[in-house]
Amino acid sequence: MTDRIAATARATASPGTEIVALEPLWGPSSVESYYDGFIAAAAMLDRVATLVSHDLDALVLAGFGEVGREALREQLHVPVVDIAEAAALVAQLLAPRYGVVTCLPRQVGLIRDNLRLAGLLERCASIRALGVDVLDSGADEDATVARFLEEAAHAVADGAEALCLGSAGFTGMATRLSEALGMPVVDGVAAAVTLAESCHRMGLRTSKLTTWSDPIPKERKGWPVSAPEHSGGA
Amino acid sequence: MTDRIAATARATASPGTEIVALEPLWGPSSVESYYDGFIAAAAMLDRVATLVSHDLDALVLAGFGEVGREALREQLHVPVVDIAEAAALVAQLLAPRYGVVTCLPRQVGLIRDNLRLAGLLERCASIRALGVDVLDSGADEDATVARFLEEAAHAVADGAEALCLGSAGFTGMATRLSEALGMPVVDGVAAAVTLAESCHRMGLRTSKLTTWSDPIPKERKGWPVSAPEHSGGA
Amino acid sequence: MTDRIAATARATASPGTEIVALEPLWGPSSVESYYDGFIAAAAMLDRVATLVSHDLDALVLAGFGEVGREALREQLHVPVVDIAEAAALVAQLLAPRYGVVTCLPRQVGLIRDNLRLAGLLERCASIRALGVDVLDSGADEDATVARFLEEAAHAVADGAEALCLGSAGFTGMATRLSEALGMPVVDGVAAAVTLAESCHRMGLRTSKLTTWSDPIPKERKGWPVSAPEHSGGA
Amino acid sequence: MTDRIAATARATASPGTEIVALEPLWGPSSVESYYDGFIAAAAMLDRVATLVSHDLDALVLAGFGEVGREALREQLHVPVVDIAEAAALVAQLLAPRYGVVTCLPRQVGLIRDNLRLAGLLERCASIRALGVDVLDSGADEDATVARFLEEAAHAVADGAEALCLGSAGFTGMATRLSEALGMPVVDGVAAAVTLAESCHRMGLRTSKLTTWSDPIPKERKGWPVSAPEHSGGA
Amino acid sequence: MTDRIAATARATASPGTEIVALEPLWGPSSVESYYDGFIAAAAMLDRVATLVSHDLDALVLAGFGEVGREALREQLHVPVVDIAEAAALVAQLLAPRYGVVTCLPRQVGLIRDNLRLAGLLERCASIRALGVDVLDSGADEDATVARFLEEAAHAVADGAEALCLGSAGFTGMATRLSEALGMPVVDGVAAAVTLAESCHRMGLRTSKLTTWSDPIPKERKGWPVSAPEHSGGA
């Protein structure tokens, strides 16, 4: 799945932008619950803390309904863009109300929380689930597209006039779905890459004023997990 | 002011993007009220309706707190990005809550309405005004910057951790203000240009599903205003 | 349609109130989109700006989901009452939650925005559309009533316990619909006339404190559109 | 105080409208708390239940922040208009955001709850209190006006551009305050009378569809309180 | 019904907690409307005002969607816990969104208002009604359970993942329903008893700072209703 995400990112990026696909060194193979999400969040923080070189210009979080966004904004100075937030933001430019179609019913609440904290829930008309798990959703694109079209019809009935791909596993299917549906379908990976570039091109970085300022140095026993021998830390 | 807006747009645009600065053919010299805004909105619709060639890839509305955004989305198929919505959207990526500093106290309500309709009010902590009118604000940059810094302090006390330039007349001052304040300051013109490019790069256009579908052909007496001899219309 | 609106207004007005039915001098024959709405808003501002005599006691805007309300409040000192806002306000006195039934699906979002800006969306349970355009809706009252009753049933299922006629073209049908449905049906034209009289009787006029104060005198090229020879302006 | 309320109502009513001032037969001499409000609500229900003749065309509740509004709407078929709801509703026609100035700090929460249930809180910018009790506020008009002007200034700083008299005891002072402040000041008693007339003139009555339908006949021991010998009831 | 409520309360209370079941001395035999609710609220205030001994440690209001909660908080110093608020609070600890199933459709709005004032509406996904009146609902438990299961399925479809028994008449059925549904079902009587004990154990009492401070002594003619010979009062 990481390869497909990287492929979308590279296909969208401007000339001159280099995409580096990072995976956490430990944790779940996919995120389909808060449980997976909170483990993955720590594993991402760990991954970033143990990077030998930090010369990133921006970080994209490629899990839809990801948690940990705010912590990474504290950990880094460069912009951190979450694909759920990015997809919703772009969808709002294209339609009065948008919907999200995700994999499993249990992810609906997780995505609602993500969008509520992002302040983007008001124009969200619908969050629907295929009933297919994340890894399977990427494996059989035709089946996924067919189920997606069914749920998209429900989302449209709920008032959505643009849709977001509600799983990183759907990446690369937006054009096909958009053509089949006759409405904009936003791929969060692509959206996040362009927004990260936007911030970088404008020279804008995360505010360090108060809430997301650098973590205070303190004892953090056994952290980072994957490289305890490094003096590391934030 | 149009020249300064175009300069910002060109400075931000990707290589290969051509910026065409259009002005309405009639209406107010600046927008500082709903009255000016509604006249300007019609004048913008008129300007677009009478364009000889429509080969735009996206349209940026360069008035902060502009009205008419939704009508232009109906009139065109390409993405329409409003600088107030764009600035707020980018600010939300960089700080938990943002503020807006604009020219006149009467614009505060106008901007609040714009952001409320855009679904971006929840994370807006403050909207403040300099008490200087739009055209003057661009004329004396030092005075504008000095007053801006004073109001920025109030916005920060209200909870803002990033700021938006709340007038197109402030364009070009973001870096200077950001350095003086030690926090991100977003120029809506720049933000809108990058978002318009993002949509274009992803092949995304305005949803024509229901609300923003093409205006229904009908009698529109004396319209477009500036070119009644054209058969025109939407 | 203007005649039918005037007839409702006259039938509702108190003895001694004179109803003057004004039409914009240019613009669309009906308002069914933001596009029409923004053109009509400017045309209304133009119409008021070029009135030879301004001795109105109040202004009623007789388009449902109209835009331009705030601009007219800046332009005039007398109360300006919009029929959508008026209908919703009266409906809220009569039922815990109300619904709106309008002509076309594309108007649903337009009306939602109108009510959101008016701060009246919280008690709105439903906005439904007949799928009939505005001019046709007035032409065949029996057909319109029949379709309205169908959509009213959906609105009631959504939680509405009073309904608003969601188009000026429905004016005059409220009593018939109310009797058929056994619930209050509010005609916005009638409601707005009585609210305008209420304000006038109490000696209340639009606040000129800040947001809706008089437009600032400035160059407004080619404005007003329909009478450039008048020195006019706000 | 009842006399002054009746005087305002008569001064505002249309020719032909008869104002009947009713007082509950028991309960508190003024309402300054939920405790008083809930006793007064039952006493109002009792007063209406024991009216020999019910030929009212509408009922106005003349306590600001009154509770019991919904129960009276169940008890009667004619419109029931609460002065707090009426004042806020009219203020919203005249200004983008309004404020309320009441007697005691403890009433602020009571009024907020009233407006929240009425769905009119979103455009309320401020609720301020004089620190003077209800009966005293009517006794010394000059002192009340002086204190009101001080609190009004705070409300304006909070964003209010129109004000509501937040106590029935202030009735009759609106014109004087409005002139001193240069902004609209709404007297809820006057506003409610005109709204009650509006509903009546349009032939509109309370919805009996579901929520506010007639109370179900059942045993109500010792009720109505003031006339147990009447077979009465709702 | 009072006996069954008391039985639930005693079954839930900690060892050492004494449950005293009080009934108002007058008013309706059940609360199914605002009308009943406002009469019952005054009758509860009257009952408490005429208690010979006030040595309560907490008061539980055992009507679902009860009004009068705030007045009792003014009248007493000990915690006052309403079963609707208590049930919703506990449900929120157990599920992301909860539903309420009540007796009659007309109670839906009453319960919504109760939860809105309690600030607990955001996570409420559904309020459904059986169409059975309160007294009947307790009389035939099997029939009530069967109908409850039907409405529960609708509430789950609306997004509820825990349910509240929406009537005191349902008390004692929670375990049976929870087992049948495979989800938490909260009995508000039980929840309120435990919350009242919680407050008491922590030594916490109602805030008397401003809004809910003791009612101001004043003339309250004929009050308390049931014991006019007592000098009583608040």
Place this chain on the structure above:
Amino acid sequence: MTDRIAATARATASPGTEIVALEPLWGPSSVESYYDGFIAAAAMLDRVATLVSHDLDALVLAGFGEVGREALREQLHVPVVDIAEAAALVAQLLAPRYGVVTCLPRQVGLIRDNLRLAGLLERCASIRALGVDVLDSGADEDATVARFLEEAAHAVADGAEALCLGSAGFTGMATRLSEALGMPVVDGVAAAVTLAESCHRMGLRTSKLTTWSDPIPKERKGWPVSAPEHSGGA
């Protein structure tokens, strides 16, 4: 700090309740940021996953503004109570609006997010910070109390009528602060213990219907972190 938290928990618990104080095996010594919070969340999940015996009746999360609450609800079947949610919930029973006083300004946003997701933000009038870090706040109780009283005054001015101790480090100071302030001050640790007992006494457990159902078994590389030799998992 864990000892002081355990002491409060034991002092509040009912007879027969055993309090087991668990600390994560790795991670930060205190939580003052999202960064610390997300590391601590994973460390708590790890700690629970590696418990030899799971015979808990409920879990209390004793960090104020903690993240990870929803993941623990997935991981376990017994109730999981977060001290921020518990404190706010109890405060709402005692006052119309409450405030929170925490340690550092950067925690204000973190706590706001926690309460927003808990659906408890509407009645929150104020969140204030002492400007003292978490570990120091517990070390010098007199200094902490003095600073708390200053910030409490600001919270009261913002409209709070009850306060929550906004840090686990403040545990044990509630009675002293409450007496000094003359208003309820809620200790979240105590509140959470009583709520956990409440749920347990009622036989209520976390809903496993959809959102918080058990984590799906899958590959989770290197997890749990602290005991990879255990077969473990969720």
